[in-house]
Amino acid sequence: MNESILIVEDEQKIARVLEIELEAEGYRVSKANDGLQALELYRTGEWDLVLLDVMLPGISGIEILRRIRAADAATPVILLTAKSSVEDKVSGLDLGANDYMTKPFQIEELLARIRAALRQRLVPAEAVSAGLVDGTWLLAGDLKLNETTREVIRSGKSIELTPREFDLLSYLLKHQRQVLGREQIVEAVWGYDYYGDTNVVDVYIRYVRKKVDTGFASELIHTVRGVGYVLKEAQ
Structure with missing residues (x-):
């Protein structure tokens, strides 16, 4: 397993836990803690999946999602957010997110969703x-x-x-x-x-x-x- 994952999360403790867990699973990981840094890393790297927090300083996660989808319809994006309303989930999915996780979440569930998103993009x-x-x-x-x-x-x-x-x-x-x-x-x-x-x-x-x-x-x-x-x- 050598898939690369970009974590976009401004809460340092959450970002660090995600980094540790994902690296333990064999993924290559990079982190961004605000919207501007996230866009720069996204544009200059090659990513198999993006974990994207909605509430970010600088540029919101929803705006980052819009910009990603304007240029790239294929890379899986899983949104991470504290918002839990149905409207927020539908809005994120309609903008092109592949999945949506509400904080707090179990890491096992997130890992399962990551595996599902990565499998979905592969052609046998x-x-x-x-x-x-x-x-x-x-x-x-x-x-x-x-x-x-x-x-x-x-x-x-x-x-x-x-x-x-x-x-x-x-x-x-x-x-x-x-x-x-x-x-x-x-x-x-x-x-x-x-x-x-x-x-x-x-x-x-x-x-x-x-x-x-x-x-x-x-x-x-x-x-x-x-x-x-x-x-x-x-x-």
């Missing part, structure tokens, strides 16, 4: 060798998804997805032709916080199907009764 080697990846596009029939620009196109038509819908479709495309159980999907797309709550998978599959399959010549997302779902072209 089998997908590459099977011709399911073309440059930065993931392909399935007339459907293609670009993780860098976060574009989704089917039969030449652009499809608008929410961040979570995009992550779900991306995961299905990366593992297409594989039958994926609900627990497996929850762990990869939603992370630790949703363990045991697989109903959320069914809800979001319905959302994505409505946008990606409805009105097109063939269905790509299929239900495997009693198991889960699979994305594949019709035979």
Whole structure:
């Protein structure tokens, strides 16, 4: 494990604990304690994931998130904040955050969410060798998804997805032709916080199907009764 993580946190004790725990897990870590330093480190380094506090001196975490997403749609960002309202969480996710942790949190939960976010961004080697990846596009029939620009196109038509819908479709495309159980999907797309709550998978599959399959010549997302779902072209 050599993934690099940027910690953006102005509370020195929290930042130090995160640094120790992440380095113990094998990650390479750098820290920034204000918004300006965070942007400088982000622009001059290569990061696999960013842990971003919302309340920062100088430039807020939300503004940093906006600037990151303006140039980079792929790097996972997990927000750290003392705010706990549903509105704050939805706002952060809608701006492109991959996940959201409310302080205080358990380090085991944060580590699980980091692992899930890092897994989500990887394309399996089998997908590459099977011709399911073309440059930065993931392909399935007339459907293609670009993780860098976060574009989704089917039969030449652009499809608008929410961040979570995009992550779900991306995961299905990366593992297409594989039958994926609900627990497996929850762990990869939603992370630790949703363990045991697989109903959320069914809800979001319905959302994505409505946008990606409805009105097109063939269905790509299929239900495997009693198991889960699979994305594949019709035979």
